[in-house]
Each structure stands twice: as C-alpha cells, then as structure tokens.
Amino acid sequence: MADLQEARLHGGAPIPHIARAMAEPLSNLRPSAIRLTGLRKRFAAGGTVALDDVSLDVAQGEVFGIVGRSGAGKSTLIRSVNLLERPDAGRVEVLGADLLALDEPRLRGARRGIGMVFQHFNLHTRRTVAENIAFPLEIAGIPRAERAGRVAEILPLVGLEAKRDAYPAQLSGGQKQRVGIARALASRPRILLCDEATSALDPETTQEILALLRELRDRLDLTVLLITHEMAVVKAVCDRVAVMEAGRIIEQGRVFDVFTRPAHATTRRFVAEVIGHAVPAGTVARLPAPTEGQERRLVQVVFAGPNSTRAVVSEASRDFGVDINIISGRVDEIAGEPFGVMALAAYGPAQRVEAALGWMRALGLEVTEIAP
Numbered sequence: 001m002a003d004l005q006e007a008r009l010h011g012g013a014p015i016p017h018i019a020r021a022m023a024e025p026l027s028n029l030r031p032s033a034i035r036l037t038g039l040r041k042r043f044a045a046g047g048t049v050a051l052d053d054v055s056l057d058v059a060q061g062e063v064f065g066i067v068g069r070s071g072a073g074k075s076t077l078i079r080s081v082n083l084l085e086r087p088d089a090g091r092v093e094v095l096g097a098d099l100l101a102l103d104e105p106r107l108r109g110a111r112r113g114i115g116m117v118f119q120h121f122n123l124h125t126r127r128t129v130a131e132n133i134a135f136p137l138e139i140a141g142i143p144r145a146e147r148a149g150r151v152a153e154i155l156p157l158v159g160l161e162a163k164r165d166a167y168p169a170q171l172s173g174g175q176k177q178r179v180g181i182a183r184a185l186a187s188r189p190r191i192l193l194c195d196e197a198t199s200a201l202d203p204e205t206t207q208e209i210l211a212l213l214r215e216l217r218d219r220l221d222l223t224v225l226l227i228t229h230e231m232a233v234v235k236a237v238c239d240r241v242a243v244m245e246a247g248r249i250i251e252q253g254r255v256f257d258v259f260t261r262p263a264h265a266t267t268r269r270f271v272a273e274v275i276g277h278a279v280p281a282g283t284v285a286r287l288p289a290p291t292e293g294q295e296r297r298l299v300q301v302v303f304a305g306p307n308s309t310r311a312v313v314s315e316a317s318r319d320f321g322v323d324i325n326i327i328s329g330r331v332d333e334i335a336g337e338p339f340g341v342m343a344l345a346a347y348g349p350a351q352r353v354e355a356a357l358g359w360m361r362a363l364g365l366e367v368t369e370i371a372p
C-alpha cells in the first residue's frame, strides 16, 4: 500500500512519480521551429472562417500533430506554415524568420527549408523514383551532379535504393509515399509538413510510414508538423497534439496527457475512437441491479504511469468491501508510457463505494462516471 500512503501524504495532489511523468515537455526545452500567432483566414466574404485566431508553437525536433474532423481548418493551417495559403491576419515565424515580411526570393529560400508530404503522393508518373526525388532540385536550378549526389544520399534513408529506376506505377502505396518523403527531403529541409500523409495507406503501411517519419526526425533532427483526422496516427507518432474544431484549437498538450485527461468533449470522442472504452448500452442493461441498501456506480477508470498495471480492482474490493464488476478493460502504451482504461460497475453501500472511488482518484487515476 506504499502508493496509497504516498497519495494520502500528498493530499490527493498528483503523486511524485506521476508528476515526474508529466515533466518538462520538449517544447519548453528547445527553441521554437514554427510559431504561429493569431492566424485568421476566411476564404470569401461571409464564408466559413477556416482559421479563427489560431496560435501554435512547435519546438525544434518535435513531431507535432494537428487532429480534427473534415473542415476543421487543418489543411488551411498547415498550408499557412509555408504560405501556400496566406492568412488574412496573424504572424507566421519559421526558424525565427517572419515569413509574411519576406520578399518573393527570400520566401522561396525559406520554403526550401520546409518540405511537404501529401496524401496522394503527387508523383510524376513518367519520371523514375530518382527523377521524382530530384525534381524540386531541378526546379531550384541545382546542377545535375549535385542532384545525383543528393538522391544517392536520400534513397537509403527511405529504404528505396533498389527502386531507384522504377516508375510510380511499379510501386506499392507505401513505396510511393517513401518517394514523396524523399522528394520533400531533397532540399535538406529542417521542417517537414505532412498533409494527411498516411490517409491513403492501409493500417500496416501507415505504421511503417509513421515509424519512418520518427526515424527521420531522429536522424536528421527534423521538426515534423502533421495533420490527420485519425487519433491513431497521433498516438503512434506525435509528441504533442493540438485538436482543431471550427477553425480553432480547442485543446493541446503532450499526447500522453491529452489521451489520459482529455478536457474537451470533442477530444474525448477522438480519444475514445482509439482506446475504445465506450460501453455498449446492451451490456449496461444486462448488469445486475443493486440490492436493497446498496448502490451501483458505473465508472471509467484511466490508469496512467506506474499504476497502469496495479491490481486496483482487487485492492479496492478487498480494502473497502465493495464488489467490482469489470465491464471492459485494456492496457496500452501511448508515447512509450503504459496506459490502461477500464469500465467498472462498483456495488456496495454508498459511502463505501464513494470511498473506494476516492481512493482510486487519490492514486492519480482518472475516475469518471459513465451515464447508465
């Protein structure tokens, strides 16, 4: 019961090992790579507001995800970072440069430091893999010999040496996206923007591409900003995430914190898609009713950090004299940290049930009521 005593000593505040898990995010330790301030964008007078006062700070070396439903403003936001979309108001700073203040030649230079990967790869079908990768360098006027050198440097990074002379039609979806990533890296950017880069891929290939992005981030010290409508992508690859809705960022934070403590209802729905803790109504209907003098509380318990594998249910049941029925449960890993979620039905005299749930909360677990 060491954890319980520790939790009591700390009066229900986050206990030290959980506080440690929430330690300094990368964003506080490294300078900013992308800083967006007060961005606004409306495509037509009286039309939808695509960006409504959006501010965002992405640290160098981070993989930062923007998640939101269709129409939330994600594409407009990511395209604002290299000014493919010009905001009506606000400030766009990339690696310290104020992009909106640059003239055209300087903006072209700044854009070479920002690679972009697209959902549908956008490859030239009549060019080979090597020629596709070299294409942006050709446009930038880089001599042939140097282009060849860069291509030779990049191909092994994306695992495509053997496909150098293949045409896009001869490649799988995952290989096509590797070409898309290689092409984005051709100008040796410091920043990679990924616009739904895995949305056209099957789940297994998605995981491969996401792993590649992380590996490239580590090897090349890239900053990666990606947009997605899938929380599973965020879970697999991001360090931090911002959730967008109707042109606004409604929540942002470390992926682990957003998954374990989503503050906004929309975020909770996104998180539920991945960790699947919704309890079917039929299951709830079949649960036994509480007996005379007892109550039944349906709760969702989120286990994070060191307590994710603790025998909380049996401890609570034994120490507080309540019966606990496990309706559903799973343990997972998010951003390398253990994480579990369970739906429980607790039966017993009201005070004892309340004490058991209070004890779980004091351990640092998130306990929320599920509507019966």
Ligand SMILES: Nc1ncnc2c1ncn2[C@@H]1O[C@H](COP(=O)(O)OP(=O)(O)OP(=O)(O)O)[C@@H](O)[C@H]1O
Binding pocket: 043, 044, 048, 049, 050, 068, 069, 070, 071, 072, 073, 074, 075, 076, 077, 229
């Ligand atoms: N070129 C455009 N002209 C007019 N309206 C636009 C244009 N581009 C986007 N919009 C509108 O701006 C809003 C935000 O769109 P945006 O594409 O940024 O959202 P999204 O989150 O990326 O969605 P999706 O995943 O469907 O692309 C939407 O209402 C959309 O209809």
